[in-house]
Amino acid sequence: MTGKQKKQFWNLIQTTLILIAMFIMLVPIIWIFLAAFKTHVDVYQLKLFFTPTLENFATVFDDPYRLGEKLVNSTIVALVSVVIAIPIATLAAYSFSRFSMRGETMMLVIILATQFVPAVVIILPFFVMFRDIGLLDTRLGLILVNLAIVMPFAIWMIKGFIDGIPMDTEEAAMVDGSSRLQVIRNIVLPMAAPGLVTSAIFCFIIAWNEFLFALILTNKNAVTLPIGLALFKGEEGDLWNLLSAAGIIIMAPMFVLALMIRKYFVQGMTMGAVR
Amino acid sequence: MAEIKLKNLTKRWGDFVGVDDQSLDIADKEFLVLLGPSGCGKTTTMRMIAGLEEPTGGEIWIGDRMVNDDLPKDRDVAMVFQNYGLYPHMTIFENIAYPLRVRGVDKADIPERVQKAAEQVELTQFLDRKPKALSGGQRQRVALARAIVRTPKVFLMDEPLSNLDAKLRVTMRAELKHLSRELQITTVYVTHDQIEAMTLADRVAIMKHGVIQQLGTPDDIYNDPANLFVAGFIGSPAMNLINGSVQDGMFVTTGGTRLVKVNTPDRAAAILGVRADDMQVHEQGQGDIDVTIYAFENTGESTLLTVQWGKQRVIARGDRHLRKDQGDVVGISLNSDHLYLFDPETENRIGM
Ligand SMILES: Nc1ncnc2c1ncn2[C@@H]1O[C@H](COP(=O)(O)OP(=O)(O)OP(=O)(O)O)[C@@H](O)[C@H]1O
Ligand SMILES: [Mg+2]
Numbered sequence: 251m252t253g254k255q256k257k258q259f260w261n262l263i264q265t266t267l268i269l270i271a272m273f274i275m276l277v278p279i280i281w282i283f284l285a286a287f288k289t290h291v292d293v294y295q296l297k298l299f300f301t302p303t304l305e306n307f308a309t310v311f312d313d314p315y316r317l318g319e320k321l322v323n324s325t326i327v328a329l330v331s332v333v334i335a336i337p338i339a340t341l342a343a344y345s346f347s348r349f350s351m352r353g354e355t356m357m358l359v360i361i362l363a364t365q366f367v368p369a370v371v372i373i374l375p376f377f378v379m380f381r382d383i384g385l386l387d388t389r390l391g392l393i394l395v396n397l398a399i400v401m402p403f404a405i406w407m408i409k410g411f412i413d414g415i416p417m418d419t420e421e422a423a424m425v426d427g428s429s430r431l432q433v434i435r436n437i438v439l440p441m442a443a444p445g446l447v448t449s450a451i452f453c454f455i456i457a458w459n460e461f462l463f464a465l466i467l468t469n470k471n472a473v474t475l476p477i478g479l480a481l482f483k484g485e486e487g488d489l490w491n492l493l494s495a496a497g498i499i500i501m502a503p504m505f506v507l508a509l510m511i512r513k514y515f516v517q518g519m520t521m522g523a524v525r
Numbered sequence: 526m527a528e529i530k531l532k533n534l535t536k537r538w539g540d541f542v543g544v545d546d547q548s549l550d551i552a553d554k555e556f557l558v559l560l561g562p563s564g565c566g567k568t569t570t571m572r573m574i575a576g577l578e579e580p581t582g583g584e585i586w587i588g589d590r591m592v593n594d595d596l597p598k599d600r601d602v603a604m605v606f607q608n609y610g611l612y613p614h615m616t617i618f619e620n621i622a623y624p625l626r627v628r629g630v631d632k633a634d635i636p637e638r639v640q641k642a643a644e645q646v647e648l649t650q651f652l653d654r655k656p657k658a659l660s661g662g663q664r665q666r667v668a669l670a671r672a673i674v675r676t677p678k679v680f681l682m683d684e685p686l687s688n689l690d691a692k693l694r695v696t697m698r699a700e701l702k703h704l705s706r707e708l709q710i711t712t713v714y715v716t717h718d719q720i721e722a723m724t725l726a727d728r729v730a731i732m733k734h735g736v737i738q739q740l741g742t743p744d745d746i747y748n749d750p751a752n753l754f755v756a757g758f759i760g761s762p763a764m765n766l767i768n769g770s771v772q773d774g775m776f777v778t779t780g781g782t783r784l785v786k787v788n789t790p791d792r793a794a795a796i797l798g799v800r801a802d803d804m805q806v807h808e809q810g811q812g813d814i815d816v817t818i819y820a821f822e823n824t825g826e827s828t829l830l831t832v833q834w835g836k837q838r839v840i841a842r843g844d845r846h847l848r849k850d851q852g853d854v855v856g857i858s859l860n861s862d863h864l865y866l867f868d869p870e871t872e873n874r875i876g877m
Contacts, residue, residue, distance in 0.1 A: 421577050422610030424597040425681075426624040426671070436627070440614045 279501075285494035293490045306495035310482075317496055320478035327389050327474060328457040331396035336450050339404035340442075344434060346405070347412040348420075361402045369462045377466055387468045395463045400453040407452065411445025412438060451507045458503065475500045527588045527678035527711045528553045529574065534583035536569050536735075543569045545735040546583070556705050556712045560722040561732035562758070567715040568607065569735075571681050574713060575604050587678055603672035604681040607715075609664050609688075611656040611671075617643075618652040621670045628675070642674040645704060662693045669701075673708065680705075680712040686721065698724060719759055723747065731755050748863075753872040756798045756865060762829065765804075765839045767797045768869070776866070780835025782814060785859050789866060789875055798865035804841040805858045806830060812856025821849050832857065 285293050287302035310317040345351070346358060376395065377386070385391035415438060423437045424430075439446070461476045468477065479496055482489040529551040536544040544566040551557045559567045572578040574585055576597035585592050592600050603624065612620050621639045630638070643649045646666040656664055665688060672680060685701070686694045702725055705712055716722055722729050723743040731738045731746065731754075739751040750756035756764045769778040771792045776784045784797070809815055816832040816839075823829075828843040832855070841857055849855060866875040 416608070416610070418606050418608045418610035419612060421575075421597070422604070422606055422671075423612070423623070423627075424577070425575050425600075425602060425604045427598045427628040429596075429598060432627060436623075437612060441612075 282494040282497045285490050286498050288491050290489070290491050306491045307499075310492050310496050310499070315478070315481050315492070315496075317475070317478055317499065320473050320475045321499065323389060323392075323472055324458060324474040324476075327392045327396060327472075328454050330389075330393050331400060331457045332450050332453045334393070335397055335400050335404050335453055336408075336446060339401055339408050339449070340439075340446065341434075342405050343408035343412055344438060347409050348417075358406075361405055364398075364402050373463060373466050376463065380467055385467075387470060387472050389472045391467055392460075392464060392472055392474070395467065396457040396460060399460065399463075400456050403456065404449050404453050407449045408442065408445060411442045411449075414445075415441050448511055451511050455504060455507060458500075528555075528586075529679060529711060529713065530584075530586035531570075531574075532584040532586070534570070534573060534585065535581045536566070536573060536578065537581040542735050544573070544580075547735070547737060548583075549730060549737065549740070551711060551713065554709050554711055556714065556725060556727045558714045558716060558722040558726035558729045559732060560716060560719060560729050560758075562717060565732040566735040567717075567732060568683055570732075571604075571683055571713060571715055574600075574679070575602055575681055576600050600679075601677050602679040602681055603675055603677040605668045605672050605683060605685040607683040607687065609656075609668045611664060611667055613656050615655070616652065617648065617654055617656065617659070617667055620656065620667055621652075621674050624671060624675050638674055639670075642670040645673060646670045646700070662689045662697070665689060665697070673704065676708075676710065678711065680708075680710050680714075682712065683715045684717070685714075686718070687716070694718075694721075701725060719761065723759075731758060750798075750865065751874055753796065753798075753867045756867070760800055762801050762840045762842075764798045764800050764865070766867075767799070767834070767837060767839065769795060769797060771795050771866075776864075778835050778837075782835065785813065785861055785864065787864065787866060792868075792875075794869050795875065796867040796869050798867060799839075799859055800863065801829065801840045801842040803860040803863040804839075805860070806841055806843040806847065807856035807858065809854045809856055812858040815854050815856050818849055818851050818853045818855060820851055821853075830855065 284298070286306055287304070288300055289303055289305070292300045309315070346354065351357075380386045380391050385394070419441070420433050420437055423433045428436060459476060460474070464472075464474045464477050465480075468474070475496070479493060479500075482493040482496065529549075531547055531549040534544055534547045534549075535542070547570065549557075559570060561567055569578060573580050574587075576592065576595060580593065587600060587602070612623060615623065618639055621642055622635050625635050625638060639652070640649065643652060646669050648663065648666050648670055651659060651663060651667075656667065659667065665685060669685060672682070686697050689697060698721055705725070714721075714725060723746075726743055728740060728742055729746050730740045733754050739746060739755045741749070746755060746759055750759065750764075753766065757766060767778055767784075769776055769784070771777070771787060771789055772783075773791065774786060774788070776787045776795065776797050778784055787797075789795075805812065814834075816834050818830055819833045819838055820831040821828065822831075823845075825845070827845045828847045828849075830841045830843050830849065831838050832841060839857075843849075867873065868875050
């Protein structure tokens with residue numbers, strides 16, 4: 251084989267592997283996508299051509315499923331968690347990044363370690379605690395739990411972005427006459443903005459998809475979308491068409507957010523600040 | 526009125542001494558250059574004055590105020606950073622305006638003052654751009670404009686020309702000199718470029734390992750070096766340092782050549798310093814001694830002759846029309862008005 255043929259050969263293999271990987275990942279999603287528009291009768295047949303219907307989407311918002319309520323719960327819980335988590339995490343991350351404190355590394359490790367505790371281990375104490383103080387089945391309770399989940403993640407991620415801001419830039423601002431808070435507001439926040447948006451989106455996704463805590467800590471009023479999926483079990487088995495419609499509703503924001511992340515993630519942060 | 530006083534200023538990191546017990550008085554309106562090799566503590570000294578680095582010991586006075594405990598913003602200094610430290614998310618205009626904005630200057634006055642500073646460094650056509658759309662030299666000038674847009678008590682400039690190409694550096698050096706005369710503000714200027722130091726400074730402080738070796742006017746430093754380090758550091762090509770001894774009022778090289786009359790008591794070991802410019806090149810037999818050319822270089826404005834002198838090599842400057850080749854023999858004579866003797870032990874100057 252000549253060099254060129256060899257290259258073409260490898261390209262072919264690469265493309266094939268990518269296609270196979272894509273196929274494996276996309277099949278369930280395509281399946282859900284098709285099922286969401288099928289009638290109950292059509293679902294179990296693997297046909298690609300059928301008369302699409304929007305009926306499933308109407309049904310899931312109706313009694314008895316009332317997915318709308320769950321959508322509202324999910325949105326509020328995820329949004330509020332992010333809105334509270336990001337500012338606090340930003341200040342914490344800034345401190346970790348710029349000040350040296352006694353036991354700093356230790357604290358960072360502990361914060362990270364919380365991420366490795368399996369949720370099932372701490373869910374029972376949470377349940378008992380929440381029952382005693384009346385936070386069971388409330389959005390506030392879920393928000394608190396989600397904060398605990400996303401905060402360590404957000405601190406670490408944002409710290410990475412702030413570490414990337416050259417110290418010179420901040421010092422220049424201080425000499426130019428800024429107080430520490432002015433430095434954060436005028437220099438750090440704008441420069442870390444792409445990172446903050448990215449972190450916020452990741453946190454939103456985590457909170458939005460959170461399943462285990464919501465399953466145990468809610469039962470009626472504060473039920474979120476992922477738990478809502480469990481409703482679609484009929485006497486005659488799983489209602490796949492409804493399940494799929496709900497699945498699409500859960501996934502839709504994720505698609506949008508994934509696109510946004512791409513946009514911000516590639517945006518250069520510090521170009522031109524230093525030589 | 527803003528003189529700067531450093532009193533026994535020290536900076537240590539663990540066992541490592543960055544700046545060692547340094548005392549220095551910088552007069553009002555003086556342009557002081559800190560000069561020294563990489564890692565000698567120039568930036569550290571400057572950062573301590575700016576308040577970006579906390580001294581381990583000693584005091585810093587600006588005007589009649591001890592500023593050790595003042596925040597950088599309260600010291601009223603303007604600094605040009607070695608790496609510019611521009612604000613990448615702001616336009617050039619906003620960059621230059623930032624010190625004014627954050628210090629609460631009347632909004633209506635800002636555009637005019639930014640414009641004036643931009644004019645002084647010839648940046649006016651770039652005001653709408655972001656830093657990343659500028660060349661290194663232009664960014665450097667933004668950093669300068671941001672410093673001169675205010676009238677601070679003190680300018681601190683950390684190698685502000687280091688990232689420019691040779692030509693732009695010469696232009697900017699002249700611009701800086703002009704600006705500093707115009708603005709009349711106490712300036713501390715860090716560089717390891719001796720030409721910058723010689724041309725810009727009222728006084729130069731030469732540093733090594735965190736200690737000031739000599740403090741004086743460029744003339745003093747060049748013509749009256751206090752020790753071997755200063756002598757070898759200043760001047761291009763570097764001063765020739767020849768090992769030998771003093772016998773019967775003559776300097777004798779280690780090779781045994783009786784070279785030149787000196788006015789010192791005899792001593793077993795001495796180092797003679799002589800600059801390339803203070804040696805004359807003659808035809809063979811017409812100088813004090815004859816030497817063989819090791820390398821002949823023509824720089825355009827003059828010629829440099831590296832000659833083999835016993836075991837040592839010495840550089841002499843010749844006329845720009847001189848044409849020789851390696852292996853040729855020439856005569857060399859020393860200008861006895863500009864010879865320096867050093868003690869090899871202490872490395873200090875010996876009077877002569
Ligand atoms: N944060 C620090 N921790 C430990 N050592 C440091 C620190 N900052 C600087 N130093 C050391 O202090 C010494 C002086 O550093 P400084 O930056 O003042 O050098 P400089 O004279 O500005 O050199 P250059 O010409 O290369 O800029 C160096 O040896 C450096 O390694
Ligand atoms: Mg430096």
